[in-house]
Amino acid sequence: MAASTESATQNGPNGAPSAEDLKVFELSQKYTAEAAKRFRPEGLGQFVRLRESSSERFRALAEDPWADHAALNAAPPVPDGAERKFLILGAGYGGLLFAARLIDAGLAVAGPDDLLLVDAAGGFGGTWWWNRYPGLRCDVESYVYMPLLEETGYVPKNKYVSGNELREHACRIAAQWKLEDRALFRSTVKAMRWDDAAQRWTAEITEGRGPGNPSRELKVHARYVLTASGILTNPQIPKIPGLDSFAGPVFHTARWDYKVTGGTPEDGTLTGLEGKRVGIIGTGATAIQVVPRLAEYAKELYVFQRTPSAVSWRGQRPTDPEEWKTKIATKKGWQRERMLNFDSYVTDAAEEGQENLVADGWTEMPAYSAVLGSPRHPIVEPTPEKIAEHVGRLYKLDVAHSEAMRARVENIVKDAETAAKLKAWYPTWCKRPTFSDEYLQAFNQPNVHLVDTDGKGVESATQSGLVVAGKEYPLDILVLSTGYVTPSIGGGSPAARTGIEVYGRGGKSLDDKWQQHGAATLHGVCSNGFPNLFFAPLSQAGQAANNVFTLDVGAEHVVHIIEKAEARARAEAGLGGGGGGAVVEVTSAAEEAWSLEIMKRAAWFTSVMGCTPGYITSEGEALRQPQDQAERAKKARAGPWTQGMASFLKVLQEYRADGSLQGFEVVPAGLAN
Known part of the structure; x- marks a missing residue:
């Protein structure tokens, strides 16, 4: 990735790279270095599906806690x-x-x-x-x-x-x-x-x-x-040595245990966390929503981070009935039209002067077209020159937004060291974008502690907590926000x-x-x-x-x-x-x-080659280029x-x-x- 982006910077005035090109090159180098920290040779093998865990305890977590078995059996x-x-x-x-x-x-x-x-x-x-x-x-x-x-x-x-x-x-x-x-x-x-x-x-x-x-x-x-x-x-959990030995309650966010936390799906009053030390592994789209709620009730909250998420603004508001009648649901086919309008912004296809009907954080990131495609641009020829041109264009398209997301962290998080660790160093398209007006703010609370693992993940678990870089963090309750296969x-x-x-x-x-x-x-x-x-x-x-x-x-x-x-x-x-x-x-x-x-x-998706391992890249496995030509062709067939x-x-x-x-x-x- 770095080489491709570098070659895209050689066409500035008088043969010298422009300031924008130099910025893109610097960012690509930083992104590549951060991604390298997170690569693991086992790829998807570093996780196991809940249902396939060797631990009966974790297999049980996959069961449905919400089913009304009596009613269903009576049908x-x-x-x-x-x-x-x-x-x-x-x-x-x-x-x-x-x-x-x-x-x-x-x-x-x-x-x-x-x-x-x-x-x-x-x-x-x-x-x-x-x-x-x-x-x-x-x-x-x-x-x-x-x-x-x-x-x-x-x-x-x-x-x-x-x-x-x-x-x-x-x-x-x-x-x-x-x-x-x-x-x-x-x-x-x-x-x-x-x-x-x-x-x-x-x-x-x-x-x-x-x-x-x-x-x-x-x-x-x-x-x-x-x-x-x-x-x-298919919820998954990381293969952390000793995880099954943790003595306290543990559950996956996809199977939330309100018997432990207190509250209900309708009432998020988590009184069961009062006086408790709570740990959460994961900082993806789910954790962005969960952390503020845990922070509100836990005595101490430890957020274990492998890769920070880029967190944009949310802008939540109630639906205005008058706006609904006069500006949103105004004619037959309005919802498909609105879907297409929204889609045009995230695929870099919005026309000049077009009204932005949704007007949210999603619509500010046209570089997300790197993983969705775009009707605005022709097919990318699979040559080194054309690929470098394509990747360089996407990086340039992303600079303003990704820089704004890092600046947003600095503006919200008061502790400079914590803020630095919460900055996302990858292109916008590499992870599911997240949106919150509460997540970054939670790290200003004295009971919320970021445990950054510098890309390595949690080292091990004990009966009483989690270990990162040789230091144990004692916990009473552990939440696994570790995503899906x-x-x-x-x-x-x-x-x-x-x-x-x-x-x-x-x-x-x-x-x-x-x-x-x-x-x-x-x-x-x-x-x-x-x-x-x-x-x-x-x-x-x-x-x-x-x-x-x-x-x-x-x-x-x-x-x-x-x-x-x-x-x-x-x-x-x-x-x-x-x-x-x-x-x-x-x-x-x-x-x-x-x-x-x-x-x-398929060459369109070469932009993901500079991504950090995660859900979009199959934990890095999608970034491995097969040497065999037939295998490369099979991989190309699987894309969208x-x-x-x-x-x-x-x-x-x-x-x-x-x-x-x-x-x-x-x-x-x-x-x-």
């Missing part, structure tokens, strides 16, 4: 061998969008026997079901993040709503589309197998029944399977990401296909050899800072494909307007052509569309306007081989 069970037209894996916002769009299109009818959502949680909401930590709010404006606001008519209470309100909105969607009795909760799908003869999928499911009750094994058959299991689904695991394979074994035609494994050949899809939503299986878009699709925008665009596209396929199947079978189904499968030629489109754009979500949406709209389902083979159900 009529989904019978073993049940037949459904649609099986949706996930009951968060992605699964709910799939279900709502299918119902609105008339593909799934009212009643419980046409559609089934399966989720490991005890209710609707996805990440908003699991996460109930104090201070929890969405970091994207609620008016663009909360799905189906236009359809439900709901008005969010604040610009950034609480986790409780987001979970309630999931239930609101489920109620409006009559999904409450069309969900199987506390259930994990172990495997899915395509039956060529029956032309359907069989899902092998384990349904939990709560403490003291044996789990239940069942199979569900479905014509179509849609996977929407999210990107924040990256969704790019397994090269972005939808099977690896969800932990489900998926077997398509002839028993072919989806993971094996990804491992052998790399990602292979059309538009990121389907893959040859796996008929009637659709994914929420990730690899080979457009991505947005607002994940619900990504999910809605994907649901819209998948529903179009199924709708057109069924119409064609009915016509070919002579069934007119009713009956029948379809077996729809993308061709190898179509997915290879799309994969080549992704590959030729690099010209931004608006560009990707336009590609999909043009494809749908053609109406021919080009690249798909469609056979009426009952006639396919």
Whole structure:
């Protein structure tokens, strides 16, 4: 990275680098040095999923603390061998969008026997079901993040709503589309197998029944399977020597334990922390929200930091009913328009004079386009000169913002030494941006102590605390704000990401296909050899800072494909307007052509090569360049569309306007081989 940025500084007046170029070069050197401190050869191996921990104590932390097992056990069970037209894996916002769009299109009818959502949680909401930590709010404006606001008519209470309100909105969607009795909760799908003869999928499911009750094994058959299991689904913890020996209470932020802290998800009065020494490991987007709440009640709070987060302003405020009616929800299609407006700012695509509808900290960082792409810029040629030019441009685009974030720390944090350690030395795009008007301020409180590990992480744990650089910090309670397994695991394979074994035609494994050949899809939503299986878009699709925008665009596209396929199947079978189904499968030629489109754009993401290890870089594993050319090609195939979500949406709209389902083979159900 440093070499690429250096070469980009050689074109100043009279052959001398400009002051801006020199600044970029200096920053790139600093960023490279800070990133180097944090690289670990084990990469993702330095963490373990809660459910896969060798410690029974930590495996237990993965259990659902919120499920009402008595109510769920009293509900009529989904019978073993049940037949459904649609099986949706996930009951968060992605699964709910799939279900709502299918119902609105008339593909799934009212009643419980046409559609089934399966989720490991005890209710609707996805990440908003699991996460109930104090201070929890969405970091994207609620008016663009909360799905189906236009359809439900709901008005969010604040610009950034609480986790409780987001979970309630999931239930609101489920109620409006009559999904409450069309969900199987506390259930994990172990495997899915395509039956060529029956032309359907069989899902092998384990349904939990709560403490003291044996789990239940069942199979569900479905014509179509849609996977929407999210990107924040598998909490992880670091492999800290001795962590299991810590004698005090310990829990992950994704499974908050109010029995320890006091309070409830609705009432963040954490009286259980009074008089206690509390430690929290992690300083990412979750910790930014949690720390101020812990600081309010703990006798002493120790924040263990490997890498500081860049923390921008939040600007929270209640929704003004008059503004809502006259400036926000003013016409049909307002929410999609606002999503696109927001997206244009984070993809460096806002037009001069364009009104900034969201106008928050996100919209001040056009350099975040480094990981989202931008329609403003052409495809980056994979030559050293063009890559250096591209990376240098992004660094220049980022200088003002990243410098402002470091200055913000200095202006807020009173202790100079603490302030210096809280400054983020990486480009804006390397970690999820964070926003708070309370986090940095918390370090001015006498009971809050930053324990900076200089990139090394916590050294070890004892019965009574954590050890950093040979010094033990005694603790009574430990909170693990250590994030989730990256969704790019397994090269972005939808099977690896969800932990489900998926077997398509002839028993072919989806993971094996990804491992052998790399990602292979059309538009990121389907893959040859796996008929009637659709994914929420990730690899080979457009991505947005607002994940619900990504999910809605994907649901819209998948529903179009199924709708057109069924119409064609009915016509070919002579069934007119009713009956029948379809077996729809993308061709190898179509997915290879799309994969080549992704590959030729892959050089855009060379900007991440200077990033510190973390979630976006798979703890540094994404930064390792394979020597083998075939492996490099596989890696290039796994990336997203690099010209931004608006560009990707336009590609999909043009494809749908053609109406021919080009690249798909469609056979009426009952006639396919």
